Amino acid sequence: MGDDVLRCDRLRRTFGARVAVDDVSFRLAPGEVYGLLGPNGAGKTTTIKMVCGLLDPDGGTVTIGGRPARDDLSVRRMVGYVPQDVALYPDLTATENLAFLGRLYHLRGRELAARIDEALELTDLASRGGDRVDSFSGGMKRRLNIAAGLLHHPALLVLDEPTVGVDPQSRHAILERVDSFGRTGMSVLYTTHYMEEAERVCDRVGIIDHGRLIAEGTRRELVAELGQKDRIELAADGDLETLAAACRRTGGVERASVADGTVQLVAADGRRTLPAVIEAAEHAGVPVRSVDVTEPDLEAVFLHLTGTALRE
Amino acid sequence: MRAALVIAGKDLRQRLRDRSAIVIGLVAPIAIAALMSLAFRGAETFHYTLGVVDDDHGPLATALGGVLHEPGLRQVVTTQSLPSAAAARTAVRDKTVGAALVVPTGFSAAAAAGHPAALTVVTGADNATAGSVTASIASSFVAQLNADRLSVATALAAGAPGSEAARLQSLATTLRLPLTTVDRSVGATPLKAVSYYSPGMAIFFLLFMISFTSRSYFVDRSQGMIERIRAAPVRPHEIVLGKALSVFAYGIVSLGIIALVTTAAFGADWGDPLAAGALCVALVVAVVTLATLVMAVARTQRQAEGISAVLVFGLALLGGNFVFLSAAPPIMRNLALGTPNGWALRGFTDLATLGGGLRTVAVPIAAILSFSAVAGGLSALLATKAVRS
Numbered sequence: 001m002g003d004d005v006l007r008c009d010r011l012r013r014t015f016g017a018r019v020a021v022d023d024v025s026f027r028l029a030p031g032e033v034y035g036l037l038g039p040n041g042a043g044k045t046t047t048i049k050m051v052c053g054l055l056d057p058d059g060g061t062v063t064i065g066g067r068p069a070r071d072d073l074s075v076r077r078m079v080g081y082v083p084q085d086v087a088l089y090p091d092l093t094a095t096e097n098l099a100f101l102g103r104l105y106h107l108r109g110r111e112l113a114a115r116i117d118e119a120l121e122l123t124d125l126a127s128r129g130g131d132r133v134d135s136f137s138g139g140m141k142r143r144l145n146i147a148a149g150l151l152h153h154p155a156l157l158v159l160d161e162p163t164v165g166v167d168p169q170s171r172h173a174i175l176e177r178v179d180s181f182g183r184t185g186m187s188v189l190y191t192t193h194y195m196e197e198a199e200r201v202c203d204r205v206g207i208i209d210h211g212r213l214i215a216e217g218t219r220r221e222l223v224a225e226l227g228q229k230d231r232i233e234l235a236a237d238g239d240l241e242t243l244a245a246a247c248r249r250t251g252g253v254e255r256a257s258v259a260d261g262t263v264q265l266v267a268a269d270g271r272r273t274l275p276a277v278i279e280a281a282e283h284a285g286v287p288v289r290s291v292d293v294t295e296p297d298l299e300a301v302f303l304h305l306t307g308t309a310l311r312e
Numbered sequence: 313m314r315a316a317l318v319i320a321g322k323d324l325r326q327r328l329r330d331r332s333a334i335v336i337g338l339v340a341p342i343a344i345a346a347l348m349s350l351a352f353r354g355a356e357t358f359h360y361t362l363g364v365v366d367d368d369h370g371p372l373a374t375a376l377g378g379v380l381h382e383p384g385l386r387q388v389v390t391t392q393s394l395p396s397a398a399a400a401r402t403a404v405r406d407k408t409v410g411a412a413l414v415v416p417t418g419f420s421a422a423a424a425a426g427h428p429a430a431l432t433v434v435t436g437a438d439n440a441t442a443g444s445v446t447a448s449i450a451s452s453f454v455a456q457l458n459a460d461r462l463s464v465a466t467a468l469a470a471g472a473p474g475s476e477a478a479r480l481q482s483l484a485t486t487l488r489l490p491l492t493t494v495d496r497s498v499g500a501t502p503l504k505a506v507s508y509y510s511p512g513m514a515i516f517f518l519l520f521m522i523s524f525t526s527r528s529y530f531v532d533r534s535q536g537m538i539e540r541i542r543a544a545p546v547r548p549h550e551i552v553l554g555k556a557l558s559v560f561a562y563g564i565v566s567l568g569i570i571a572l573v574t575t576a577a578f579g580a581d582w583g584d585p586l587a588a589g590a591l592c593v594a595l596v597v598a599v600v601t602l603a604t605l606v607m608a609v610a611r612t613q614r615q616a617e618g619i620s621a622v623l624v625f626g627l628a629l630l631g632g633n634f635v636f637l638s639a640a641p642p643i644m645r646n647l648a649l650g651t652p653n654g655w656a657l658r659g660f661t662d663l664a665t666l667g668g669g670l671r672t673v674a675v676p677i678a679a680i681l682s683f684s685a686v687a688g689g690l691s692a693l694l695a696t697k698a699v700r701s
Contacts, residue, residue, distance in 0.1 A: 081543035087536030104544040
């Protein structure tokens with residue numbers, strides 16, 4: 001499609017013998033928030049770095065606004081990059097940091113000052129512009145990190161796990177902002193390993209694992225791939241790996257994996273399968289303490305596709 | 313180029329906000345140059361007090377007194393009469409005089425009678441130079457005396473009447489040995505310690521910019537700033553150029569202020585302003601290329617700090633920033649010419665002693681720029697690659 005803001009075609013990148021990204025293709029339409037969902041080490045950051053021109057792909061192409069991104073500096077003015085770790089000068093004020101980065105994007109004078117005010121306002125930091133960054137809380141630094149990416153009004157905002165290590169309140173604030181960016185017409189490429197975040201802010205999600213994009217679509221489309229399946233979460237005392245193995249041998253259970261101190265299952269029919277699962281647990285010597293049967297979500301999709309839980 | 317200027321401006325703002333940079337760039341070099349100048353004040357010209365004990369009271373003792381007050385020696389020696397050999401030993405021990413010369417009782421009479429007689433030189437262990445100079449003066453006087461005696465003996469042997477002996481002897485004492493050395497100083501002006509140590513310390517602390525710059529690059533990298541800048545419409549070489557420009561500006565301003573302050577406050581002579589300025593520019597270019605080379609070669613901040621420390625102290629020691637190179641062994645003087653700071657110091661020394669302008673420092677500037685070309689070529693190649701990776 002000619003009006004795609006971002007188009008990645010068959011991206012591939014290796015580090016020595018390790019294939020970090022393998023044949024990854026996806027597109028972003030204007031105003032779309034696209035989530036790359038996958039566990040740590042899945043290839044999300046490598047993909048983002050190729051999009052932002054920080055890594056050259058070994059194969060494939062990145063096109064931004066219809067122009068090839070590689071070696072074309074003007075294309076970079078269309079992209080706002082918000083790295084995973086806060087990248088700001090702690091010994092400069094918030095305003096000085098934004099002014100420096102704004103000048104690199106050719107902003108100057110009144111326009112630069114107006115953009116700085118706007119970015120600080122947008123991230124609720126208007127009253128702290130004159131303070132040094134090293135006096136900021138972790139959440140404030142994260143917000144300023146995002147403000148720096150917004151300064152030059154990019155057509156595409158790339159956010160690499162912006163909520164890692166952030167308190168719940170700041171996280172909520174960041175997600176609210178991201179949610180609003182799409183409505184202003186800005187496209188957002190958002191990577192996360194938090195399924196809830198992807199479900200909340202992304203119009204479409206690409207599930208990436210071991211460097212490969214294994215599924216893509218809206219939440220509804222992805223969940224529909226599971227059919228009439230249910231997600232079962234078991235809490236138990238004892239060896240959860242033994243319980244997961246016992247569950248895998250139980251009829252009706254398609255996937256079983258340990259995550260966050262529970263055993264996560266995908267079953268064709270949760271209510272019918274459950275008695276057999278509990279019996280198998282008893283036989284395995286790992287009695288079940290509580291059971292939660294829910295509608296399928298992206299977590300279940302990931303489990304269904306990869307055989308492992310997202311946060312395993 | 314625009315991005316490089318933006319980066320340089322930001323780096324300068326951070327550096328000026330860092331008090332340690334101000335201390336190392338300005339306060340420390342001025343303070344240490346002043347201290348070293350005080351410590352070495354007087355070392356440029358040698359002068360001491362010589363204690364003289366006249367137990368002889370004869371014509372030769374009087375003649376020796378005359379020699380000691382000749383204009384040539386007056387620049388080096390001030391005499392002080394002492395009552396006895398024991399008083400001379402005490403004065404030398406107490407350092408009230410640098411050395412002492414004792415003319416023993418009957419010295420003139422013994423010389424006239426043709427008997428051996430000796431002048432005694434009293435020296436202290438901690439002022440060997442004063443002892444050597446005194447011994448030389450005594451030897452020179454005795455040589456003159458022997459020459460006088462020889463000339464009288466020669467005249468008498470050639471048939472001069474014995475009644476003429478006293479007149480001949482008197483005539484001989486008015487003659488002098490022919491001069492064997494002539495002082496033709498190459499430098500028009502003697503080099504003052506402050507004129508050596510002011511540029512010496514300014515250059516030494518300028519070398520610390522190698523460490524500051526490479527550390528700043530690695531701190532930026534660990535903070536994710538290099539990556540963030542690279543995501544902007546900035547080419548890798550503009551990042552390197554920006555860092556280099558900030559070092560250049562800071563180095564020039566730092567050297568300029570130190571030159572002004574040490575000239576005004578301590579009377580340091582940096583030579584012709586244009587020539588000194590050109591030398592400073594060449595030297596700062598060399599420091600910039602070295603800083604970039606460290607950035608390019610080191611993989612981590614710790615490596616950069618290690619390499620910088622070796623480079624800074626190695627160059628300072630070899631280049632002669634701590635010691636007068638003119639007093640150093642020839643091997644040290646030759647090694648200094650392998651360093652940009654050694655050439656710069658040579659340039660500043662020439663400006664302070666020979667005077668002149670750009671022509672005086674043409675060779676040092678050419679040598680420093682050649683060094684910079686090699687280091688700069690290597691660093692341009694490697695640093696851009698390092699930033700890109």
